[in-house]
Amino acid sequence: MRSRAAEMVAIHPEIGLAGDRRRLARRTSWALAALLLAAAWASLAVGASDVSLGAALADLLAGREIEARSRIILWDIRLPRLLTGMMVGASLAVAGAVLQGLFRNPLADPGLVGVSAGAGLGAITAIVLGGLLPAGIAALLGPALVPVMAFAGSWLAVTALYVIATRGGHTSVATMLLGGIALAAMTGALSGLLIYIADDQQLRDLTFWGLGSLAGSTWSKTLAAAPLMLAALLAAPLLARGLNALALGEAAAHHLGVPVQRLKTLAVLVVAAAVGAATAISGGIGFVGIVVPHLLRLATGPDHRALLVNAGLLGASLLLLADVVSRSVVAPSELPIGIVTAVIGGPVFMWILLRRRGSLEF
Amino acid sequence: MLDARDITVSYGRRRVLEGVHFRAAPGALTAIVGPNGSGKTTLLRAMTGDLPYHGKISLGGDDLSTLPAWRLALRRAVLAQFTPLAFPFTVAEVIRLGQIQDGKAGAPDLTPRALARVGLSGYAGRRYQELSGGEQQRVQLARVLCQVWEPIAHGQPRWLFLDEPVSSLDIAHQLQVMQIARDFADAGGGVVAILHDLNLTAMFADSVALLAEGRLLEQAAPETLLRDELLSHAYGCTLRVSTPPARGVYVLPHTARL
Secondary structure, eight states: OOOHHHHHHHOOOTTTTTTTOOHHHHHHHHHHHHHHHHHHHHHHSSSSSOHHHHHHHHHHHHTTTOOOHHHIIIIIHHHHHHHHHHHHHEEEHHHHHHHHHTTOOOOOTTTTTTTTHHHHHHHHHHHHHHGOHHHHHHHHHHGGGGHHHHHHHHHHHHHHHHHHHHTTTTEHHHHHHHHHHHHHHHHHHHHHHHHHOHHHHHHHHHHHHHTOSTTOOOOOHHHHHHHHHHHHHHHHHGGGGHHHHTOHHHHHHTTTTHHHHHHHHHHHHHHHHHHHHHHHHHHOOOOOOHHHHHHHHHHHHHHHHHHHHHHHHHHHHHHHHHHHHHHHTTTTTTOOHHHHHHHHHHHHHHHHHHHHHOOTTT | OOEEEEEEEETTTTEEEEEEEEETTSSEEEEEOOSSSSHHHHHHHHTTTTTTOOEEETTTEEEGSSSSSHHHHHHHHOOOOOOOOOSOOOHHHHHTTTOOOTTTTOOOOOOHHHHHTTTTTTTSSBBGSSHEEEEEEEHHHHHHHHHSSEETTEEEEEEEEEESTTTTTOHHHHHHHHHHHHHHHHHHEEEEEEEEEEEHHHOOSSSSEEEETTEEEEEEEHHHOOOOOHHHHTTTEEEEEESSSSSOOEEEESOOOO
């Protein structure tokens, strides 16, 4: 037994003899919080227009009036974009982690399994057919109409996927992935139909939205989508213990006292709210939901109590940094951020697949 | 007391359990035996609250169907035949999943003691998915033990439900695991275990329930129940029971055809 224990140290030096990674996870949280601060600073400081963030902050702290141009660029353009990027990145990463916990499979990504496509259909429906709503309802929802419809679309998609892929508490990976492809194809067809009947103004809105970009961030859009994303981000950690137990299967989770049905319902709602609102405001941004949880599981283990918090921090940081890159490489123009995340995320996803090749679960 | 009365379970149209009466007392190890497909696991799953059933099951005087999952979890733990694991947890992390009071003030970390109990000291930092089947099963037992670490809590006995706990173990670890179950019962807890090995049953059980084709043939002490004709009838092959000089009985397969 001694020799086997010694051998283990050689195999997994990062885990340690006690197999307890809670401290490592907490340290990682602090490091990620620092990274997020740095990314936020970069997001405010970098851009096509030359503005001194330091000077503006100095003015603010000294109680002086900030120069008007700086105020417009920082307050009206970059700050809503910063907040949107943070919330979208955190939402996509946390939604990925929750979806993977729910399906008990690390390949469940909102983009891959059709959840984002469902959200997209909801958003397109709101843009194209929103005018048909009775004026009262339209006025009530205002700018929240698109996020709310995207939420409904992604909720339908997750629910449908769960019904298709899960039998008696067991998820078939193949059915989940193929079901996701089918869902994405069907929602894509409906979205295409809606785009076909859209008028010119709607087409402009759709194109802008479909690029997958934070460029359209305004205070009104940010504030309209924020409640859904914040609610999902705050609710997600409450699922952590249940998702941990669910890793042992539904029966074992029930034996451990987890109200499995309620857990699943809540997890689906969290994923739908996070993906729906994120998609509504920023279009399709891929790979955040699979890459971030995967990296964190490698670094600090699969315990959802740490994973869901750290995924939020890392997702927010990565998206802000990707946004800075997308604004910098072809300045003063900018790349859609979806291209940047795909360029980083695609190879990482390949690497995940190669690593898992031959393992039992795949 | 665990009291299951007139339990009937159907999967679709097929009846897998029919009017089964089953009793288990705290402080005793009660074994469920019977041929494959006789309904052993179905009976166990009904009693752990996993299956809808007709009839009445009471645990310590409370109707099982009225107890919510979290209250049930404080009173009984369940070891399944096989427990899949979705993510690369370490052994220590798996065992901590069983400590449902974990994080509450004053809850000690039982992991080292539980690992020592199942003979896996030094395994805490290993990845669960890299262990052998038998080692995984013992890690799961350690997790389950943590959930009901004290066999009696708040004056009430707690229960261990074990579905073929020794099926993937070598003979030394079979004895070790059975001894753990025995000790839990001796300390006042209740143990219900599905077993295939009739010799282990004779050595460790206080009461044996014999199922065949979804019905309970008999429940009695092993000395009474383990009889040539009853076992041969239940299993459909000739079995002979012989009592060794010291203690317990040996059940040996007999070569003669039926």
